[in-house]
Amino acid sequence: MKVAAISMAAIKLETLAGYRNDLSDFLKSSRPDLAVLPAYSALVLGLGPGAFVPGPDFSATFYIFSADIEGWNEIFLDLHSDLAREHGIYLSAGTTVELDNGSYYHTAYCFGPDGHLCCKQRQTHLDSDERDYDFSRGEELHIFELDGADGKTYKTGLMVGNDARHPEVGRIFAFLGADLILHSGALHAGPNCWAQTAGMWGQVQQNQFFAVEAQLYGNIAGQQFGANSAVLAPCEITPGSSGYLARGYPESPVVEAVLNEKERQRIKKDYPVLDLLNREAYSGMLDLYPGKKNEGA
Amino acid sequence: MALDSIKNYLFSKYLAWITRPSRVNKHLSSSLPSRQEPGPVDWRKIRAAALQLEFKLFKTPLDYVDEMHRLTARAANEGARLVVFPEYNNLQLLGLLPGIEKMEESSGEKEGAGAKSGEADVSLPDLFRYMSPVVQPLVHTLFSELARAYALYIMAGSYTLSDQGKLINRAFLYGPSGRLESSQDKVNLLPMEHEWRIKRGKSFSICETPLGKLGFPVCMDATYFETFRTMELSGVDIVLLPIANLEEYNFWLALRGIWPRVQESPLYGVKGALVGSVADFTFTGRAGIFAPLELTVSRDGVLAEVEPCDREAMAVADLDLEALHALRSDHPWRDSNPALYRRYFPHIYRTE
Numbered sequence: 001m002k003v004a005a006i007s008m009a010a011i012k013l014e015t016l017a018g019y020r021n022d023l024s025d026f027l028k029s030s031r032p033d034l035a036v037l038p039a040y041s042a043l044v045l046g047l048g049p050g051a052f053v054p055g056p057d058f059s060a061t062f063y064i065f066s067a068d069i070e071g072w073n074e075i076f077l078d079l080h081s082d083l084a085r086e087h088g089i090y091l092s093a094g095t096t097v098e099l100d101n102g103s104y105y106h107t108a109y110c111f112g113p114d115g116h117l118c119c120k121q122r123q124t125h126l127d128s129d130e131r132d133y134d135f136s137r138g139e140e141l142h143i144f145e146l147d148g149a150d151g152k153t154y155k156t157g158l159m160v161g162n163d164a165r166h167p168e169v170g171r172i173f174a175f176l177g178a179d180l181i182l183h184s185g186a187l188h189a190g191p192n193c194w195a196q197t198a199g200m201w202g203q204v205q206q207n208q209f210f211a212v213e214a215q216l217y218g219n220i221a222g223q224q225f226g227a228n229s230a231v232l233a234p235c236e237i238t239p240g241s242s243g244y245l246a247r248g249y250p251e252s253p254v255v256e257a258v259l260n261e262k263e264r265q266r267i268k269k270d271y272p273v274l275d276l277l278n279r280e281a282y283s284g285m286l287d288l289y290p291g292k293k294n295e296g297a
Numbered sequence: 298m299a300l301d302s303i304k305n306y307l308f309s310k311y312l313a314w315i316t317r318p319s320r321v322n323k324h325l326s327s328s329l330p331s332r333q334e335p336g337p338v339d340w341r342k343i344r345a346a347a348l349q350l351e352f353k354l355f356k357t358p359l360d361y362v363d364e365m366h367r368l369t370a371r372a373a374n375e376g377a378r379l380v381v382f383p384e385y386n387n388l389q390l391l392g393l394l395p396g397i398e399k400m401e402e403s404s405g406e407k408e409g410a411g412a413k414s415g416e417a418d419v420s421l422p423d424l425f426r427y428m429s430p431v432v433q434p435l436v437h438t439l440f441s442e443l444a445r446a447y448a449l450y451i452m453a454g455s456y457t458l459s460d461q462g463k464l465i466n467r468a469f470l471y472g473p474s475g476r477l478e479s480s481q482d483k484v485n486l487l488p489m490e491h492e493w494r495i496k497r498g499k500s501f502s503i504c505e506t507p508l509g510k511l512g513f514p515v516c517m518d519a520t521y522f523e524t525f526r527t528m529e530l531s532g533v534d535i536v537l538l539p540i541a542n543l544e545e546y547n548f549w550l551a552l553r554g555i556w557p558r559v560q561e562s563p564l565y566g567v568k569g570a571l572v573g574s575v576a577d578f579t580f581t582g583r584a585g586i587f588a589p590l591e592l593t594v595s596r597d598g599v600l601a602e603v604e605p606c607d608r609e610a611m612a613v614a615d616l617d618l619e620a621l622h623a624l625r626s627d628h629p630w631r632d633s634n635p636a637l638y639r640r641y642f643p644h645i646y647r648t649e
Contacts, residue, residue, distance in 0.1 A: 124634050124637050125632040125633075125634055126632050127629060127630040127632065128627075128628070128629050128630070131632075137632075137634050137636070137637070138637070139634065139636040139637050139640065140637070140640065141637070141641070162630055162632065165560075165561070165630055165631075166561075166632065166634075167522035167526075167561050168522075168526075168634075168637070168638060171522065171523075171645065172637070172641045172645070175641070175644070175645045176641075191596055194560075194590055194596060194597050194598055195560075195590060197552070197557070198556075198557055198560030198561065198590065198598070201557070202522075202557035202560070202561065205553045205557070206520060206521060206522060206553075206557075235547075235549050235550055235553065240547075240549070241547045241549050241550050242549045243549055271488075272488075273520065276485060276486065276487070276488070276491075276517070276520075277485060277521055277523075278484050278485045278486075278497050278498075279645060279646050279647060280499070280646070280647070281484045281485075281497070281498070281499055281500060281501075282523045282527065282646040283646045283647065284500075285523060285526065285527050285530070285642070285646060286635075286638055286639065286642045286643070286646070288526075288527065288530035288531060289530060289633050289635050289638060290530075290633055290635075291633060291635050
């Protein structure tokens with residue numbers, strides 16, 4: 001199955017039509033079975049055509065965006081549903097802000113080849129900025145079945161932003177049976193390759209799933225984002241045992257690779273990392289987390 | 298009694314005799330410095346040493362004692378307060394068995410870790426069991442004396458020992474008083490160790506010391522985030538990890554242990570490695586000292602790492618516990634979601 005991580009570099013954002021055309025051109029030339037967009041895609045897309053006016057900085061811009069989100073979400077989601085259907089692919093549309101019962105969530109959405117919504121996933125772990133924005137945490141992780149062009153069905157989960165740095169998320173997905181994780185990320189530009197290695201790379205290695213990591217390239221209200229989009233797999237089935245099937249630079253528009261599920265199953269059999277985990281030894285770990293005893297069920 | 302049994306009995310008595318604590322003590326007394334008092338501890342600068350040992354088969358126990366002493370002294374001379382030895386630090390003592398080299402040669406012709414070794418049709422686990430009554434007192438005497446003489450915390454590495462008839466892979470931590478502070482049985486085992494019927498540890502030891510809270514899981518335990526999360530949530534500051542990686546060196550494969558774990562759960566990690574070849578086993582690694590990205594100058598998570606992956610070496614670095622605590626108290630991205638964990642963890646970390 002061919003997958004693509006799209007950074008949004010080199011995509012025109014001035015108008016919705018321009019965005020649609022550029023993304024369509026990418027999808028036509030790359031012809032992936034699955035494409036993944038980065039975090040904050042809805043925000044970037046809203047600022048370009050002027051649907052939102054940026055504030056003096058990223059935080060203020062994010063507040064402005066969140067305060068008037070519902071109408072824009074409809075446009076954003078319809079657009080990507082259409083694109084998925086038009087190209088007959090799975091399209092993980094990146095993230096937007098979801099408002100539900102007065103709570104705000106940072107949420108990713110994925111559409112299937114017929115344009116239907118296959119999955120939405122709220123971010124479950126917030127960084128200090130996101131806590132300042134009064135975001136709420138998702139409390140569930142969802143798996144959906146992605147029918148690959150290779151005839152395999154991939155149990156797939158979406159991972160949002162900072163969740164890549166929290167290995168609990170990958171482990172829960174793994175025990176829900178995930179074969180593939182689609183990660184929408186956005187890291188401040190800078191020397192952050194090791195932060196990425198500590199994130200999605202580490203999760204892939206200790207859970208032996210595939211991951212498509214789309215990292216945002218762009219500038220939002222003076223804040224530059226940029227990191228390496230990548231397609232990851234267990235080290236043993238990647239060139240040079242690097243854990244990367246493909247890895248770009250921050251400004252690479254798209255990073256592509258073909259997933260070989262048979263090879264992944266082989267390494268899972270040869271070195272069954274999850275079967276070797278002594279689960280019983282960690283049965284008391286839950287009680288160690290702060291706030292565990294104080295929060296209601 | 299059959300002749301073989303008599304030989305076996307006499308040889309085990311001989312081994313016990315040549316490794317007896319009084320002999321080790323006497324040997325060390327001529328070379329150890331007079332006992333030093335531990336100096337004051339500065340939590341902004343705790344010097345740690347990660348040792349990389351090159352595998353050798355020692356023909357006499359006192360050669361092994363001298364080697365461990367030499368390495369400890371080397372770390373102490375660098376000002377280390379904390380020293381970490383590797384996993385399987387008992388393998389080198391198999392050299393005390395006459396004919397072990399022949400077993401090495403023939404083991405290359407057989408497949409699997411459970412393969413019988415050599416003419417005597419003895420397996421490696423059999424050898425571990427046979428040597429256990431000798432190794433345990435020798436190690437205890439040796440590292441207790443070294444820790445006391447140099448006023449160090451020494452994580453003496455791990456040893457395959459017999460405990461109530463079951464093999465275990467057990468690490469030991471000695472303090473500057475010479476006391477055994479704690480031991481730790483390896484919790485997560487390699488497939489080879491399952492074949493050897495090694496018994497898994499059930500939990501993790503944590504030691505509160507003047508150098509901060511210390512934990513010392515063993516090798517494969519660092520494959521899983523849960524080990525270091527347990528340590529972090531228990532307030533551990535420094536994880537001491539003995540490893541013996543049975544694979545050709547590859548940067549990425551070697552990265553899969555302590556390095557990402559220290560990033561996921563902010564604490565310091567000190568890794569001691571066994572390297573070199575024995576029979577058809579090749580151990581590789583790079584001993585090192587690791588920290589959260591935010592606490593390293595190059596933002597790469599590495600405070601010190603030895604260059605060679607197949608020769609003796611030592612990494613030394615200073616750990617700043619105050620900086621670690623400050624990072625933890627105002628961390629830019631760490632978060633916790635108890636409601637999420639409550640939903641799933643009871644199904645994942647079930648009691649079997």
